[in-house]
Amino acid sequence: MTTAPSLAKLLPEHTDVAILGAGPIGLDAALAMAEAGRPFVLLESGARPAAGIRSWGAVRLFTPWSMNLSQRMREALDHKAPDTDACPTGDELCDQALNRIASCPAIAPRCFTETRALAVGRDGLLKREEIGTERRAERLFRLLLQTPNGERVLYATTVLDCTGSHHTPNWFGxxxxxxxxxxxxxxxxxxxxxxxxxxxxxxxxxxxxxxxxxxxxxxxxxxxxxxxxxxxxxxxxxxxxxxxxxxxxxxxxxxxxxxxxxxxxxxxxxxxxxxxxxxxxxxxxxxxxxxxxxxxxxxxxxxxxxxxxxxxxxxxxxxxxxxxxxxxLVGSIGDQQLYRELQVQECYATGGPMRLAAALLGEGERTGGDHASNTDCLAQVSQGPETLLTPEPGYFILGNKSYGRNNAFLLRIGYQQVDDVLTLI
Ligand SMILES: Cc1cc2nc3c(=O)[nH]c(=O)nc-3n(C[C@H](O)[C@H](O)[C@H](O)COP(=O)(O)OP(=O)(O)OC[C@H]3O[C@@H](n4cnc5c(N)ncnc54)[C@H](O)[C@@H]3O)c2cc1C
Known part of the structure; x- marks a missing residue:
């Protein structure tokens, strides 16, 4: 099995799409970009892809194989991944699917492990400038990365923030x-x-x-x-x-x-x-x-x-x-410092991106809860492409992080978000 290269010299200075986090959603996004012919890099802070899931690898998921992979992933795996009612552990999901996806020729040369996105801004624009205008999109995103060879800067047209929330636990007081x-x-x-x-x-x-x-x-x-x-x-x-x-x-x-x-x-x-x-x-x-x-x-x-x-x-x-x-173990919320210099509007209640959070709140009210985390997470559906937009053009928060404090996120929602984002970029 090929391992993803982590040499900083292979990392380009510019890319079309920077995907942050090689968890299941980042990997699915990478497959989607490869299929769409969009140049991309996939950056993973851990020593290997899906490091977040690996850290709880012994835990058995409660959703079955049939719900844990996207159609795109199944095709990339030549339909050889299990598609049954059995529930894999985190390690099994990684070994039998996610690692193999990260190693496929479309992804491996563009996946950089031990590479952490430290901060994302706009080239030469501060947060308070060009407020909510499309003119912000005229400047590339400028990302500061921690690589095995020190800090590096990467420029990108679009950023998909799939960094999850596992590393940033809530306080318990x-x-x-x-x-x-x-x-x-x-x-x-x-x-x-x-x-x-x-x-x-x-x-x-x-x-x-x-x-x-x-x-x-x-x-x-x-x-x-x-x-x-x-x-x-x-x-x-x-x-x-x-x-x-x-x-x-x-x-x-x-x-x-x-x-x-x-x-x-x-x-x-x-x-x-x-x-x-x-x-x-x-x-x-x-x-x-x-x-x-x-x-x-x-x-x-x-x-x-x-x-x-x-x-x-x-x-x-x-x-x-x-x-x-x-x-x-009181939950976690994604790293909001990452986009501190961007115009990402957060929900005042959940900390998730505003439009999506508002849609989830509406969904929760329709289904009887005060917000979506009060309903069974299986009842969740994707809220549609427009809910992924933030005032910062080209910056999209996908996956677990997009739900903020709402704990109803499921993998299959994240895969739908990847389909949705494809219609926007
Ligand atoms: C114990 C547990 C059990 C769960 N069980 C289920 C289940 O049964 N079914 C279900 O559908 N969902 C389940 N979930 C919820 C959710 O689907 C998972 O958390 C899933 O891992 C989310 O995928 P993700 O790609 O959004 O984030 P993650 O899997 O967290 O992936 C994010 C990746 O980004 C990397 N990263 C983080 N910061 C940076 C950075 N700054 N730069 C570069 N890389 C970075 C991380 O190392 C990680 O590999 C469970 C969650 C937990 C914690």
Whole structure:
């Protein structure tokens, strides 16, 4: 199998389309550009394509093979990729499809691994200039890249930002801002604070550990299932009352349904080593110098357990627990600093590009939720090409990153976005 070249000398100075991120959506976009005869480069910060998925490679997807590849990808693989109801792990998806796509002759010479886009601007134009006009398109995009041979500049007519969100986790403190002490612990980076499912999977042995688990989404549920069977003590902190762990009636995705069911059991007290703290968030944490443990102050708005003194009051109250490790899987949002100098309009609620976010909000209202993340993600459809436009002509955010804080994104939506963007460039 050919590996993608990563030599900076092969990287051109100019290209038509710069695709940032060789995850599944970036790879599909690269195939689309190759088919359309558009010169492109595909830049991947990781050591190999689909490094984001590789970092959680042991996790089984809940969508089946039949939903995880685009038609374009299947054709590039000569229809040899599985097309069944079985759900692959992240590693299987990479080994049996994504890596082979990255190695195909149309892609490999143009795919540069270990090459990170650090910033994207317009050649000679600041953010506040030519506000919302097409004249911005007269200047090329100017990208600063970190390559194995140092920093480089690349010029491009169009940029497809498919960088995902895996590397930029949210804070877990009360109200979404860092808990007091959280930033310091994150900076220390000594393994006591785990912020991505990839980091979580790297820990092989949880025996003897007292763990604070924060979050309620699929990643947190996956962690809960592992920890319940291996850690000494687990304090599972959920902002809500655990409603989103409720099984979806007639769920067509058995993997997802099984995960919900198992996680739900731990939430409901199936294992005595797991204590669920519903309607609770983290106020502050304090690192204890003597043994490296962390004392966490929790803030709960649930009904206080009845005692002789309070009679079971329903008010906010605080409690503390001391743990060795914190596993905070509270979602992530893409790197918005990348396009700081561009006129990309973000949604004030989700942080995703405005038009798409507004369309998703409308979709959520039509289907009964307050925004699209409240509906079953399987109900999602592409919102149409025009929703991918931002005031910055030629800059498109695709894939997981395009959904901002909305967690309903699915691979098949990203592939539809690639079809949509083809009609715009
Ligand atoms: C644990 C987990 C399970 C999931 N299960 C499913 C599922 O079952 N079905 C489903 O449809 N979806 C699932 N998703 C959601 C989503 O489909 C995946 O996150 C998917 O990986 C998104 O693809 P992407 O190409 O948008 O982003 P990514 O796969 O994150 O790819 C982005 C790539 O860009 C690279 N990159 C990042 N920053 C830069 C930069 N500055 N410069 C260059 N490269 C950069 C990264 O290394 C990465 O390889 C899951 C997500 C997670 C985390």
């Amino acid at each position: 009360h109200g979404g801002i860092p808990a007091a002490g959280e930033r310091l612990l994150a900076e220390q980076d000594d393994g006591r604070l785990i912020r991505t499912i990839g980091q979580f999977l790297e820990v092989r042995d949880w025996q003897g550990q007292r763990v604070l688990l924060v979050g309620a989404g699929h990643s947190a549920q996956t962690a809960a299932v592992t920890l319940a069977g291996s850690a000494d003590r687990v304090h599972w902190v959920l902002r809500g009352n655990g409603e989103n762990l409720a099984a979806i009636e007639g769920d067509p995705l058995p993997e997802r349904s099984a995960l919900h069911l198992r996680a739900r059991q731990f939430l409901d007290g199936a294992n005595t080593n797991v204590t669920a703290h519903r309607n609770t968030s983290v106020e502050s944490l304090h690192s204890n110098n003597d043994d490296g443990s962390i004392t966490v102050r929790l803030r709960s708005s649930a009904a206080r357990p009845a005692s002789a003194h309070n009679g079971g009051a329903h008010s906010e109250y605080a409690q503390e627990c001391t743990v060795n490790r914190i596993v905070a």
